[in-house]
Amino acid sequence: MKLEFHHINYVSDDVDRLHSFYTDVLGLDEIPVRNFPRSEATDDKGYNGQIKFATDGRMQMHLAEKKFDVSFKNGEVINPVERGHIAFRTDDIEAFKALLVAKRIYFSDYGTAFAKEWHQVFFHDPEGNVIEVHQEVVQRV
DSSP: OOEEEEEEEEEESOHHHHHHIIIIISOOEEEOGGGSOBOOOBTTBSOOSOEEEEESSSSEEEEEEOOSSHHHHHTOSOOTTTSOEEEEEESOHHHHHHHHHHTTOOEEEEETSSBTTEEEEEEEOTTSOEEEEEEEOOOOO
């Protein structure tokens, strides 16, 4: 099972201001939102907050609107857009979930509730920081 660092997610009440800071002040490039197909949010699933993206060419920043009801709305425990998180990509999400179970680390499995092309799980490190691990999934039409 491969694991690599993928992105940092910061949350804000003003995503446009935060995005402008990282692109205008720090000179990161904008990643078009269309590059990240989102799952449709409903009253009881998903996330409909504003998101913008930036990169230095290797690392991504996901800048998301802070929402406190996301875990409740999705029937999960961990809210990835309450305080933000760091994210890793794996090539085997099932093996990674089995590792978490074996290590007795509780996690929230959001599947593709947020992103059509990523299966995402979220858990806490020993200090309470939120960590995402996701795997790209192939969309069947």
